[in-house]
Amino acid sequence: MCAGGAAVLLAGCASMPDSGDLRDVESTPRQDAQVRVFALPPSDDAQPSEIMQGFLEALTSDDPDYETARKYLTGDALAEWRPGASTTVLAEGPNRLSVPSRTREEGGDVVFRLTGQTVARVDAQNAYEPAEGSYSETVHLTRLEDSKQWRIDRLPQGVVMGRSDFTRTYVSVNKYYFTSSTQLGQLGTVADPIYVRRQVHPVTQMVESLLQGPTRWLDPVARTSFPSGTALRKGVEPLTPDDQNKLTVPLNDKADHVTRGKCNEMAAQLLFTLRDLMPTGVDEVELQGSGGAQLCRLDEDRADAVAAHGAGNTPEFEYFIADDDRLVRMPVRGSDPVPEAVPGALGDGDMSFRSAAVARDEDRAAGVSLDGSDLYVGSLASGSSLGEPVVHSEGQTEGDRLTTPSWDGQDGLWVADRDPDDPRLLMLPDGAGEPVEVTTPELDGRIEAVRVAADGVRIALIVQQADGKRSSLLIGRIERESGADGATDVSIVDLRSVAPRLEEVRAMSWAGDGRLVVVGRESGGVQQMRYVQVDGSMPGGPELAALTGVQEIAASEDESLPLVAHSEDGIVRLSSGSQWQQVVEDGTAPVYPG
Structure with missing residues (x-):
């Protein structure tokens, strides 16, 4: 019908x-x-x-x-x-x-x-x-x-x-797989965007695609809990939820002997995948074996206990560098936020900072010194102090030193050193210890900005070409491999452009499981702000309210939270369905945890 x-x-x-x-x-x-x-x-x-x-x-x-x-x-x-x-x-x-x-x-x-x-x-x-x-x-x-x-x-x-x-x-929808990492003791998920025909049994299309496994680009760093060869039972009618928003999924015999725990993981993948496909979503999934017997049932509340989906915990605060070069924070909710200095040395110490990154649990933060040469990590607890810098750059100018850092979902801290004589992308496991130099065999140009997704397997980079005439937004896959000496080798592979029409990309931030917000300019055009999908497509929906002179942008993987930007009007933020509002006249480097 x-x-x-x-x-x-x-x-x-x-x-x-x-x-x-x-x-x-x-x-x-x-x-x-x-x-x-x-x-x-x-x-x-x-x-x-x-x-x-x-x-x-x-x-x-x-x-x-x-x-x-x-x-x-x-x-x-x-x-x-x-x-x-x-x-x-x-x-x-x-x-x-x-x-x-x-x-x-x-x-x-x-x-x-x-x-x-x-x-x-x-x-x-x-x-x-x-x-x-x-x-x-x-x-x-x-x-x-x-x-x-x-x-x-x-x-x-x-x-x-x-x-x-x-x-x-066609409509763009994320299907979900698991990563090898854990978040808060749970499995971590990663979004795998695909396009399905909007009006041609989209639920069935999504389930069939999920069962077939991750797309080629994501496959090396993602896994599924469905046994190999699992498919819908032959002759099954197009899938649709019942009037209680419960979806029954009949599977073939490849899934007949899964354990209850594995079955719950399979059902969680289905629930996460179908959550945004339909206006009312799917509240519960029942998996059936080849003979029609129930394998397991899972609702949304229990699915969130199976895996840390998306951004996990919602951030409590937004952060930026105040006019006294210290890190401040303000509540993510509320129409009239009041910034306050963060507890600890990054907020009330003697050190001055030009940018910072806050760990996803909001217990620690990393700050880059005012001249860009040193990276410090400290606790966001009253009375805490900073130790020695964990990374030092020998770049001759401030623009040739450290970028704004970024935390992944495994507590790894990432930063790029832009020293022309020794350009490096570095990762500090757990934000401490000896930095691991990340290999980037396909990189052509200098990294100007780094943002790691919450899943820890995807990274967004702004890369300036060697001639300095063009900067691009690239997405890479993070691959980790244990070496013979027990150390972990980390590399960024399969880099792909996700905003090819932009000649100059100035700022970007993750803004959900599968999209980023980008500030850039097309050839011969003016600065613009837009959302882009990680596959390079343009999501539907209304355009962002215009904002001039944007230097930096911050978004949360929780899409319900407001955008925060550093523009010619200072620190401003944009809540859904409203216009940009000024928070403070002076301030730079806004960030959400991550």
Whole structure:
């Protein structure tokens, strides 16, 4: 049944002449998210141009298995076409050009070339990746001998559509796996974003994707509690919660012999994955074995006891450096926060700081000295003192010394040394001891900012190119390996750009499980602030309120908390649905714990 009780039919047979000039395939007008869109099958007398038009429109419809699109195909194309192989997203709908054919005069075949400018691709695992370049593929049509109707008999694998159709048809959702780390004695989770078709059994799509395991980029640092080969039981109907928001998931025999503890972990993965997919969420999951017997049941409260999901504990305070170069804090809630000095030497000692990072438990903080040369770690307890610096930079200028530090979800402390003669990315396990030099084999440029996700397996970096003309926002995967001497080797691999259109990235912060808030500028443009997904896509929703002269930005992985920024108006913050409000006129380096 159609969501919202309505369906929209796409006209599949527009009247277009079969000529050789360039034609645009117009993107489908954007419909309400609750309205399902279906295409029309080809008419008996449809000409090649109409077949081509109707097929492209059918690719953007909500047919569960592209049933209507398949009616435009014949022969090998019908047997071998795999729409799930990939989705190519173009800036506009694909242009189509009729290509001259030697047998065209005999009415035997027609060839169209589809062209456009590629902006992204979604692979067979539903993983999104920004892309650039020209798209050019051919589609071959033939006239059937018996019916004399035109059909497509050769075409590229996958699906192609314009960006507006993609936005309407697909939705970005996080599926969740476990990391090797623990947080507060619990398993830690990591978000794995994918795109699913918005109106085509999205719950079933998400469950099937979760069971198939992490996407290739995340797989080396994530694990699933579902046994290998676990899938939905054959013949199962599309999954949907009942009127009590309980979802029953029938599995095949690969899961029949799991322990209760392992089953609870599996159910927790499902609950975390489905939490944001539906307006009302899923309150409870029941897993069934191949014979229909219940394996386990888990509700949301118990799921949060199984794993530390997302940011874990909600921060109590926001922090920044006050005009006296000391660390201060203010409550995260309340419309009129009053900053106060943090307890301990970072707030009331003799040392001056230019930036700081607060551990996620808010018991400790790290501060970079005013000249950027030294990193200190101290307790946020009254009367505590600072010891010797844990990291020292030999950079000749303040801009060539230490970046703002960052804590991961395992109490590791990260900082980059920008000394041109000895650039390093360093990690201090538990925020103390001898720093571990992190290897970055794919890095091209100098690290200007470091932010580690709460999961401890993803890191965001602002990297300035060697020529100094461009700075990029990159996401890398953190891999740890125990060496022969018992030490842990740490490396950042598979770096990928997540804001490729920004020529200059000035500031960024994690702003949820799978997104960041970024301050930057496109080529020839002005400074802007936006959210970006970790896969490089742009999330939906309203744009951020404008703010000028932003130097630094801070967000919490708890998306309900306000943004805090250092702008030309001082320290300001933005709560959901409101405008930016000034906190203090003088202050710098705002941060949340992390």
